[in-house]
Amino acid sequence: MATKRYNNYLSEEMVFLILSYLPVISLLRCKSVCKTWLSIITTPQFVKAHLANSRKKQASVLKAASYDWRVFSMDSVEESVELKLPSRLEGKVRYMRSCNGLVCLSNQGCDSICIWNPCTRQYKMLSVPSYANRAVTCLGFGFDYVGNDYKILRIVTKIAQDLRGLIVKICKPEALLYSANADTWKKIRIPDTIKISFWYSVKRFCGPDICGKLYWEGEGGLLPFDLRNDVFGEIVVLPFPNHVQQKRIKKSEILNFEGSLAMVYKSAGDESDLSLWMLDEGGLWIKKFILEMDLELDQVYLYLGAEHFVGLNLFFGYKFYNYRKKMTKELPFPAHLTDVKSVAKFTESLVSLEGFESQE
Template sequence: MATNYFSEEMVFLILSHLPVISLLRFKSVCKTWLSIITSPQFVEAHLANSRNKQASVLKASYYWRVFSMDTVEESVELKLPSRLEGMVYYMRSCNGLVCLSNESSYDICIWNPCTRQYKMLYAPNYEINQVGVCLGFGFDSVGNDYKILRIVTKVVRNTWGSIINMGNFSEAQLYSANADTWKMIRTPDTIKMSFWHKLKRFCGPDISGKLYMEGEGELLPFDLRNDLFGEIVVLPFPDYVEQKRIKKSKILDFEGSVAMVYESAGDESVMSLWMLDDDGLWIKKFNLEMDLELDRTYLYLGAQHFLGLNFVFGYKFYNYTKKTTKKLPFPAHLTDVKSVAKFTQSLVSLEGFQSQE
């Protein structure tokens, strides 16, 4: 009955624009719809349509029993897999999959919160004297493979187990979802140990098949397609004291390019978005309104919307073309939120996924 009035191609097209929660219900309509919705071609088409929409904000509470998916219009609470409660520290999202880990980045989970499926991973060769320094998650579009990059370093601990000294060696480990294995990745000899010691805890988002690690005034790209580290990229204003610029964002994905927000520290304060072009040069894209009082800019969600934070009033959506702001629909004060990530709904599933209880 469901396909009598429309061709199967038309049903495919219509369904590919619907949210995941509707598609999960529609799988029970008939065998034809079930076949369409579960086909790899449909999953890919639905993801492509989702990418063209404004992304949601995936928000994690400090208490870890509260996850929510927020848009400008609404907020939906999500339930974590039971094995994750009380341990989540890191969160990154790619194509509707979310990578979560504990503080040491030893227990790692890949989770699709829309389909309520997940897979637990465990980092290789874990030792008490090995500490996770940086974690990244992204997609290799050539190999159709989801990958996790984990940077670790050796440490010296006292008799009580506390770290008293960072080691002089860092190593990189890479997980492939297709192979379901970890492998060692050679770190460039040209990268000084001081860079690894000052490395931020989390990689930036997957931007056109690359992860970017941030050190002190520098970015180190990692190519997910070739499993190789690239050349160091210097930030627009690495010495912000002399340049009179203050960094106001982490690494942003702005329309498929690496971007960062800086604020001038002079009498005429202006907050600006700077974008890295194909030649490795930083180009000033446009200014943001200073009367917004955004202390940090966290995400670019597409459709002209940023997610920013005011230390007093909490998280806000900001439309840079209309110069308007709007609070998140779910309470989102600084003290309530541990981490935020850009999120796109999808039906993507990996081998070995299991359903939440």
Template sequence: MASINHLDEEMIFRILSLLPVLSLLRYKSVCKSWKSIISEPHFIQAHLTVSHSKQPPYSVLRVVPKGALEGFYIETRGEDSVKLTLPVPEYMFGMNIHVCSCNGLVTLADVFVGVLYIWNPLTRLFKLLPKSNIGPNCFDLRFTNSIGFWFDSVSNDYKILRLVFGSFSDGNNHLDVIVAELYSVNADSWEEIRVPKEMHGFRRDPFSKCVCVNTGVLYIEGMEEFLSFDLHDEVFRLHQYPNSGKRMSYFLNFYGSLAVIMKSGGDGSVLSLWKLDGVGNNVSWTKMFNIEPNLKMDLVVLYLGDAHFLALDSDVGFFFYDDGKKENKTPLARVFRRGMSAVQFTGSPCFTRRV
């Protein structure tokens, strides 16, 4: 067999960038030069770009909160489930857990966000984040959390936004407040972010999601309106949903733009995808297309690209659906009946060492 040493470094770089993450972890042991290439930030970014273009657009990470099948699974349509091993005891999270995904990394947080990890399920490496400065004792009454996770390409930094929705009481009146914190991986610390007073009455659904899109904005779902957080100027804004019926989805990432599914029509049978255009205070909704009217579903959870959705039918559970094949009147494919949370997932060698 010819020696691999005759290949120049650039060719080795290109070949390695095409390989799956699990293969890369093995090949780091081949020789020092391969280990050096695979560990470089430039290689990690190149591999991530290739992964986004190669990986099927409908891979998701789902959470089964309890029972015999409790755990984390990677689900891909037409393939077997892959169960993942958590880096920490599962009892630390239980049924209530915040999960976000970005570039193959996943955040794991308990309901109070008192314990928060960044985890790479494929490399199995993780980082325990320092404790937040905001805890349960900051509020007299109920409080809930929202978590947003993204990569800031400007500062080359992974960041996490934590929003705490709580209440104070003076004996006669209740005052709703929102407190925000921003975590930076590079700084390894939390920084408080100002939330304008006029937004403190914002009503959040306890099961709502945060979505980060390519415009550099993080969106937070609300009951009657929603918040945006500009990742660069760190400003919060308040926006309205499309005025066209009932919302039937979580916030969706539609090719880098925010989108929602709305139900309208005289008999309430028309499902339409609406995309948010513009940035800052100058935004508007545009109707993109209708979904098969006879589709039985209660909620769209994710848009996975190429007309693929992850949806929920309360009678059977979650299912993948390909809207591009409208002649298929039985859209149920790989059905998994239980799972509290699901996020889109793309494997990456990010954090090939502890950070």
């Protein structure tokens, strides 16, 4: 009987498809297999396809420890991996946001800013405009899908002081936008209709990029910034007016829920009513569902996708919560990383920027 022979050859298109489903750590090894694989993995088309497949998987959580903001880890439902920060980042990290596998990090004064890919261990330190006078700085990070450009919005409020160090004047904020494509900062006009009182109450760091928009939370509402057109929009009123706020307790910052802006609120005095409110395309807030669970979350930090939230219980620590199965699971923190200061949603990728350099 004749032996049946098999052809072991795979087309380049099939190799492309198979490789695009591998984790980054495996792809970095695959680069050394042969010139053909190296050529495939380093093309923009492959990086884009790999990112699209990564988005279909369960996202991970980036964590910064409270006792030392230079101690980082990346956690999935199954495991926890410690990360080493770029050594050139000055001071302790006070801002962390992630988009398409890139992480924007900054120190307290936002004068040392870094864009970092923790999977490929590449990073870029940015040249940041400085101010002679004291200033309060707010920061946001996102992606312009039309222009294929990563952008950082930096809002600076200058504070004038007298010789005794007392504040005598708070100036109108200035907005600067960094474009990774142009590798420059430019000034952005802040509408005159936004009251100074809004900036007095604004959060230092804005929420995640939601479909190409950043949102700043301030007095009574959310201020959107369009990353495609580089303009601020009209303030979006929060789900509950001021006279109703005392009956509702906000249990989350701004969340990206399946591509829509969402927030979690709790009814005062009602332990079970922890509800997710979503902003629809018409600008109306709708109550999406109640997050029912036996173990209450005191704060909801992230929506990771695949039906999972990340929240905090003050007595039992950080938890994954599946809102459909009504189940919680502890994050697999190493013992020395249980005291966490900040968390961010992370999707691994091969995305790189012009000027990236390798970590030591």
